[in-house]
Amino acid sequence: MTMSWTSAQRETTERRDIAAELTERIATLIEQTGKVPWKREWDPAKCAGPQAPVNAFTGELYHGINALMFGLDARPIISGDPRWATFKQAQDAGCHITKGAKAVLGVFYKPLEIEDDKAEDGKRTIPLLKTFHVFHATEIAGLPSYEPPSAEAAPWTRPEAVTLIMQNSGAAFRIGGDRAFYSPAFDTIQMPPDAAFERREYWAATVIHEINHSTGHPSRMNRDLSHKFGSDAYACEEARVEMAACFVCNTLNLPTDFENHAAYVAGWLSKLREDKRELLRAAADAQKIADWTLCYHPNYAARHGTQPERPVSSSPPLRPELRPET
Helix, strand or coil: EEHHHHCCCCCCCCCHHHHHHHHHHHHHHHHCCCCCCCCCCCCCCCCCCCCCECCCCCCCCHHHHHHHHHHCCCHHHHHCEEEECCHHHHHHCCEECCCCCCCEEEEEEEEEECCCCCCCEEEEEEEEEEEEEEEEEHEEEECEEEEEECCCCCCCHCCCCCHHHHHHHEEEEEEEECCCCEECCCCCCCCCCCCCCCHHHHHHHHHHHHHHCCCCCCCCCCCCCCCCCCCCHHHHHHHHHHHHHHHHHHHHHHCCCCCHHHHHHHHHHHHHCCCCHHHHHHHCCCCCHHHHHHHHHHHHHHHCCCCCCCCCCCCCCCHHCCCCCC
16 A cells, blocks of 8 residues: 555544455455465566565564565565665654655554453453554665675575475475375375476475465464365465465565466455455464464574474475475
8 A cells, every 4th residue: 555655644643444445455456466466476687586575774574464565565676675664764864755755554553451341350452453654765865775685694595495494394295296285184295396397486486385384284383274175264274375475485585476276366355355354364374374484494593583393294304306406
């Protein structure tokens, strides 16, 4: 959601249904394109690859719904600069927002204490959805040029990162055939050989998608993976896993233009139209899945979180000759 700075100032005084606005934007994009909007195509010869949106001054990554909404903007991909900042942050740093700059809406939850006679202490806390606005680095005058983190600073962007994540995921891998899928019953991921993909990066991105599915195993995040293809519940799981794949691939600097299944896209669109809170829930769930998968990389886990406990598996590890040179 993009607006001029004067519009951004004006809207803060008006009462808005933010969840409905965000949902309407995503639902409209799906209806117009027939695919989920975080499926971003990029040509490395013409523009920079995907990168996770980050705050220009704190260095903190944006998560969940904000990572999704900021990622819809074309400016980071065109410029190769994933940085964003609020008006105040830019002002405090001695920078200024350029004339005609377009602000993008962000949201966060703030705890609100209300009276409740049924609660033990007569009070309970509810999450209140609040908004803020950020500007892209290309519209912040005085901001130093962006220098992407080196492989030493962000080892998870190295080509071997996906191999490490595969080895630490706990799932067994089988290479062959013409389908990519995760089997919950056997805790196994089946992948076609990387030669079947146009680029090895696409093979790696597909692996991430299937590893995200495997996080639903009872020994991990314990999601219900028994839903049949084409059902509403299947569509909701697929939407979360694919959104999480976008978050992970942006962090690993992999492409996010993987193929969508029309049946699941249509099913999730129906869910969005029925429930304006579904998008916020899906983004939050997707972020948890992405965090789980990213923490299979030991360097990322050490920097950003705790390495999930690797379950004991009776399946043999991935053989060296089957490990991708992604």
